[in-house]
Amino acid sequence: MIEPVIKVENLTRLFGDFVAVDHVNFDVKPGEIVGYLGPNGSGKTTTIRMLLGLLEPNEGKATVLGYDAFRQSEEVRARAGYMSQKFALYDDLTVWENLEFYGGVYGIHDKSRIKATLELVGLTGHDSTLTRSMSAGWRQRLALAIALVHKPKLLFLDEPTSGVDPTARRAFWDLIYQLASEGVTILVSTHYMDEAEYCERVGVMRDGKLLALDTPGNLKANFIPGDVWEVFAEPLLAGLDALPIIDGVLRVGLAGDHLRTITKRGIKQDDLQNGLASQGVKVSNIMPGEPTLEDVFISLARG
């Protein structure tokens, strides 16, 4: 049997009366990319801080790379990389100087290692670029390089691509997949559904509880109670009132210029069309929609 890289058992952390992390259990296998999805305040960062040994659990335990995360946190931190949401780069240092500085923190003074890390994240040739002058996407790469300079076996990414555009995000994720294929295990926390889609398995956090953990495909198949439809109706708000009255309609929401609805499986386009027409709502188009992790989250949150 393969030893999990992260093993979390009944992990619990209180701040006063507030239960930040509530009896959480999960395992992460070597080379896996696991997402930790939840809104701000749902317990994601508190979990990561416990895994890094920065906070002591009130109950339960976390084993990371075979070490007790709290009692042997030095061992964990020497072998794990952490890229925080608010990574601190020195703006008035160059790319090389930033990486050299942080490498020194880990006892890395080998210039070839720094060079190789810059190459890995695609920053070769930017050694003497001043950090201040870099775009959000480039800064993220440098922050990743800093988390990777000591060749960690495990990488924690806390909201790694917030604020970058899809092109830069995609380039970032190409790198993450490359690292995973080389055997690095990756735990990514995010509050964005877009980002969670990139992970192999996704844990859904809310109010300190881990509500589910599975592949995006399985989460959608198991937790969305039916089929998704996009309904273009006129007037829109009349459609919003009319849809829930139709038999088999489970959930309706406004989605910009149309309505998004989830129906029991087996409900057909015509059923929706006729149901709306009988209530005097005009329909210009109804088409099947793609289920999203947001649908999953809302289903789980509403219990």
Place this chain on the structure above:
Amino acid sequence: MSDYLVQAIGLRKSFGAVHAVNGVDFNIPAGEIYGLVGSDGAGKTTTMRLLVGALLPDSGEAAVCGFDVRKQIEQVRSQIGYLSQRFSMYEDLTVLENIRFFAEVRGLSSKEWLPRSLDILEFVGLANFKDRRAGQLSGGMKQKLGLASALVTRPRVLLLDEPTTGVDPVTRQDFWQLLIKLVSPPTQLPPSSGKMGGEQEGGRVSVLISTPYMDEAARCNRIGFMRHGQIIAEGAPSELRAILNERILELRGDPMPLLRRVARQDQDVEDVRAFGDRLHLRVGEKKAGDVLSRLPSAIRSEQGRVDDLRAVPPVLEDVFISLAESEND
């Protein structure tokens, strides 16, 4: 006076050598939610700051409800409700006291603000919390209080700078339902939705919202993709997605690295995007059929497994990446 509530023509603003806003044009009619979509540094916030008069444009024109942002900034501001990324409220004051503060700063008399505030709190769903201290509200409620404060002057134009970053999807869903109701014509309002929405003096409201996230952009009536200070494409989400109709295939199988490699080798596959448990392939125009029939056997001949290969509707993220690539060419 034009029919548009917000107009920008050739708007430019530089900071030193950085062209933050580099020739932006858009028109937002009443009743529309317009999304400015792009990364940090694409020029979204600068555009908003130009519209509220916090910055002066280097060149170009902008108008809000027909008032020129250069010459009539007081009139412009009287028409705008602005919710900035760093919206702050007084944590020691109650919900109602916070709104009162914003109302009085904007010169509303107590006769005006109280009934109006109660309507707004009803509309945003905070009526039962009006006496709670703002510091005791959840993240989602704080955000609704921010929206309520921005609405108290009954603005025709609402500017929202990344309003839902970090909030619970359930709350975010509620927030969007409010925005869509706000811009909808009053005749469409179901009786349950109170006195807000469409009933602003002088007609329907427009919303300009900025976001780096595509799932949020998909909820707008129209969006402008911003990159390097310019709008590189504009349209309804469905129009923009239609650019790539029949050109996105979803592939599931095992092992993923092999699937990626073989897919990349196919002559008609332009781009391969990896997700956790699947790949999205962008194929050339009218090439979906060829790839659908050819790729599975190519994968099997290399001992890979194909569980599913099918055309899927394009998402805005596909479109953005494709547009950004052609811009770089």
